[in-house]
Amino acid sequence: MTPTHLGPAEHLFSAEEVEAAIQRMAVAINKDLEHLTPHRPVVLLCVLTGAIVVVGQLMPHLHFPMTLDCVQVSRYGSETSGGELQWRTRPKESLAGAVVLLVDDILDEGITLKSIQDYCMAEGAVAVHTAVMVRKMRPRSIDLQVDYVGLEVPDQFVFGYGLDARGLGRNAPGIFFLPEDH
């Protein structure tokens, strides 16, 4: 157990491990996207709020022309599971004809990423590549291919590196989870 602002928590990955994973993702993304961009910059879409940290670390390692835009989709309902989807921020620039790199903090059920990907395609994107800093090891009914995954985490509510638990913990320097009885 490690002391955190949210109480004693299990430390899954250190900041160094997360940063190394983000760099590995950047290498794979560069390999796939760098040859696509002589004509038009890739649109990197950051899923607010949690992906801010991973996007900030990923971007300086990406070597192709890009623009940065943000989307925000909230899921209401219980704090830690499920809920209805609501769009809060849509991309500011047109996605018609764009290659999109959609980056989120975590893949849980996959509903968030799948809805945003569908939205981008409906807006005319030619391709939507998806990247998540962490993926929960759990079964999933959503049909979604995630192209780049940094780390795998157990099916627990995790926080740190942009991910929050009840609004806190986004600044935790690594990835943590709270014990069941917390």
Ligand code: IMP
């Ligand atoms: P999904 O739609 O179930 O994939 O949920 C994805 C969204 O829920 C993410 O963008 C996160 O904001 C949030 N989320 C899901 N699981 C966690 C978690 O363990 N910690 C923090 N946020 C989470």
Ligand code: MG
């Ligand atoms: Mg999110």
